[in-house]
Amino acid sequence: MPNFSDRVERISISGIREVFEAAGDDAINLGLGQPDFPTPDHARQAAIDAIEAGKADAYTENKGTRSLREAIAEKHRTDQGIDLDPSNVIATAGGSEALHIALEAHVDAGDEVLIPDPGFVSYDALTKLTGGEPVPVPLRDDLTIDPAAIEAAITDDTVAFVVNSPGNPTGAVSSEEDVREFARIADEHDVLCISDEVYEYTVFEGEHYSPMEFTETDNVVVINSASKLFSMTGWRLGWVYGSEERVERMLRVHQYAQACASAPAQYAAEAALRGDHGVVDEMTASFERRRDLLLDGFDEIGIDCPTPQGAFYAMPRVPEGFVDECLDRGVVVVPGEAFGEHGRGHARISYATDESELREALDVMADAYEAAK
Numbered sequence: 284m285p286n287f288s289d290r291v292e293r294i295s296i297s298g299i300r301e302v303f304e305a306a307g308d309d310a311i312n313l314g315l316g317q318p319d320f321p322t323p324d325h326a327r328q329a330a331i332d333a334i335e336a337g338k339a340d341a342y343t344e345n346k347g348t349r350s351l352r353e354a355i356a357e358k359h360r361t362d363q364g365i366d367l368d369p370s371n372v373i374a375t376a377g378g379s380e381a382l383h384i385a386l387e388a389h390v391d392a393g394d395e396v397l398i399p400d401p402g403f404v405s406y407d408a409l410t411k412l413t414g415g416e417p418v419p420v421p422l423r424d425d426l427t428i429d430p431a432a433i434e435a436a437i438t439d440d441t442v443a444f445v446v447n448s449p450g451n452p453t454g455a456v457s458s459e460e461d462v463r464e465f466a467r468i469a470d471e472h473d474v475l476c477i478s479d480e481v482y483e484y485t486v487f488e489g490e491h492y493s494p495m496e497f498t499e500t501d502n503v504v505v506i507n508s509a510s511k512l513f514s515m516t517g518w519r520l521g522w523v524y525g526s527e528e529r530v531e532r533m534l535r536v537h538q539y540a541q542a543c544a545s546a547p548a549q550y551a552a553e554a555a556l557r558g559d560h561g562v563v564d565e566m567t568a569s570f571e572r573r574r575d576l577l578l579d580g581f582d583e584i585g586i587d588c589p590t591p592q593g594a595f596y597a598m599p600r601v602p603e604g605f606v607d608e609c610l611d612r613g614v615v616v617v618p619g620e621a622f623g624e625h626g627r628g629h630a631r632i633s634y635a636t637d638e639s640e641l642r643e644a645l646d647v648m649a650d651a652y653e654a655a656k
């Protein structure tokens with residue numbers, strides 16, 4: 284066997300794709316983590332224009348074009364009142380790369396990183412790639428991230444904790460009070476809070492808050508992305524921002540691993556940020572209708588599910604065997620344990636699919652539930 288790094292041997296390819304493939308082409312797929320809307324026309328057109336004008340042929344600045352970073356800074360000023368210097372933003376290959384460079388720049392072998400459990404799969408894998416130790420922190424019963432549980436899990440080896448609101452796989456949205464606590468914990472314990480806000484625009488009840496609004500130190504970095512904000516998952520354009528010093532360290536990783544984010548995608552994302560947000564409102568309204576449809580269906584079946592307040596995921600409590608019974612009947616849902624040990628006993632259901640398919644899937648889930656319970 285060739286020699287592989289111990290770090291890469293600690294992680295494996297996510298099994299979720301294999302489940303999709305095994306389920307066949309005519310299955311109803313409630314496993315996908317992307318909006319089912321087209322990228323806004325003005326974003327597509329901006330990329331076309333940039334390509335035709337020859338503006339997208341060359342490397343951009345390592346951090347991304349100045350005008351994209353200005354649009355990102357403007358966005359955070361408008362949405363959260365954050366005074367962000369465009370020099371302290373790095374445009375990345377999606378939120379995925381943003382998470383990678385944030386962890387790579389801050390975590391050493393043996394350092395502990397607290398991650399939500401259940402939580403997005405990359406937190407565990409990317410921490411392991413740095414040589415660090417992911418420490419899963421269980422959620423509350425309503426699937427929100429519990430600041431007290433984070434604070435209790437901090438040890439001398441903890442260098443960072445990850446929070447994610449609205450959350451994948453839970454759809455949970457953190458309250459202002461909890462987000463203030465995240466900032467306080469980062470400040471008081473002098474640990475980095477990595478705040479993954481890629482679902483920021485998909486909030487049904489209440490508002491989105493960022494710990495960056497409340498921190499009194501430089502202990503917060505924010506991850507965001509055009510992927511879910513503007514239905515641009517294929518474009519691979521995200522960003523990270525933080526203090527000048529932290530950005531300089533993250534840029535060292537980004538510069539050697541990536542050089543710069545794809546130029547056409549930068550132009551498209553800038554247009555999405557600066558352009559009409561009507562599409563975003565439409566998407567959110569549509570996800571909310573589908574969430575309600577799904578929850579009503581669960582109610583009828585007798586499935587217990589904390590009410591998701593954002594993103595496009597629900598995480599009901601399901602009996603053992605439910606996921607397989609769904610798969611056998613042609614509906615793909617993801618077992619909760621794919622997102623951490625505490626996800627066991629749940630399934631993640633993505634409702635980024637049309638309402639008629641959702642209704643069909645609910646009929647199937649009713650049968651699957653009867654068979655499994």
Ligand SMILES: Cc1ncc(COP(=O)(O)O)c(C=O)c1O
Binds near residue numbers: 378380508
């Ligand atoms: C919570 C969360 N963070 C980050 C990402 C990364 O998304 P992207 O790399 O497409 O921006 C995802 C994608 O599913 C996600 O669910």
